[in-house]
Amino acid sequence: GQQVMQIPQYQHVQEGEDFTTYCNSSTTLSNIQWYKQRPGGHPVFLIQLVKSGEVKKQKRLTFQFGEAKKNSSLHITATQTTDVGTYFCAGPGGGGSNYKLTFGKGTLLTVNP
Amino acid sequence: DVKVTQSSRYLVKRTGEKVFLECVQDMDHENMFWYRQDPGLGLRLIYFSYDVKMKEKGDIPEGYSVSREKKERFSLILESASTNQTSMYLCASNGRTRENLYGYTFGSGTRLTVV
Numbered sequence: 001g002q003q004v005m006q007i008p009q010y011q012h013v014q015e016g017e018d019f020t021t022y023c024n025s026s027t028t029l030s031n032i033q034w035y036k037q038r039p040g041g042h043p044v045f046l047i048q049l050v051k052s053g054e055v056k057k058q059k060r061l062t063f064q065f066g067e068a069k070k071n072s073s074l075h076i077t078a079t080q081t082t083d084v085g086t087y088f089c090a091g092p093g094g095g096g097s098n099y100k101l102t103f104g105k106g107t108l109l110t111v112n113p
Numbered sequence: 114d115v116k117v118t119q120s121s122r123y124l125v126k127r128t129g130e131k132v133f134l135e136c137v138q139d140m141d142h143e144n145m146f147w148y149r150q151d152p153g154l155g156l157r158l159i160y161f162s163y164d165v166k167m168k169e170k171g172d173i174p175e176g177y178s179v180s181r182e183k184k185e186r187f188s189l190i191l192e193s194a195s196t197n198q199t200s201m202y203l204c205a206s207n208g209r210t211r212e213n214l215y216g217y218t219f220g221s222g223t224r225l226t227v228v
């Protein structure tokens with residue numbers, strides 16, 4: 001079945017450093033979504049990318065979708081303590097459904113103030 | 114503000130009990146989902162529903178069933194709770210937005226402990 005892999009599993013940075021997490025799918029995706037889960041919280045939808053090569057920005061966060069639509073990345077510039085949490089990518093499909101998401105296992109980001 | 118509400122934040126149940134986890138959304142979404150989240154295993158799909166009275170198995174349906182009698186409500190049932198079902202259970206819904214997005218809205222989760 002479809003697999004979505006994320007690296008790294010953990011990342012610890014000093015406040016002000018940059019951070020990047022990478023997502024790779026075993027199949028071509030119609031779109032890719034990113035979520036953030038704060039410690040003790042639930043996943044919150046951040047963004048959806050649809051087009052090949054698409055780049056979107058949300059303040060200090062930059063999301064990219066690969067040309068082949070099989071990989072994606074999330075880059076945070078100048079991390080802050082509020083960025084702490086687990087970042088998940090997710091791709092639709094698998095099992096014949098375009099609404100069912102397969103999630104990566106996430107990258108846990110910790111930030112040292 | 115759109116909401117997915119899960120009936121309990123914490124639950125403790127005994128082995129062998131029948132357990133009901135309730136989820137209600139107020140966004141008129143067609144699709145609803147139940148995931149469980151365990152350390153090191155990420156989010157795993159148990160069941161989902163794309164319409165009233167419709168359901169499909171996810172990746173780990175064994176030991177679970179679901180019910181969707183109304184569009185806004187999706188229930189997860191543990192037929193006979195076991196200790197390996199101790200987990201965080203997350204309900205989510207999605208539907209087409211004006212921006213043609215399909216992002217999930219998650220509930221706050223139910224942390225179930227089976228003793």
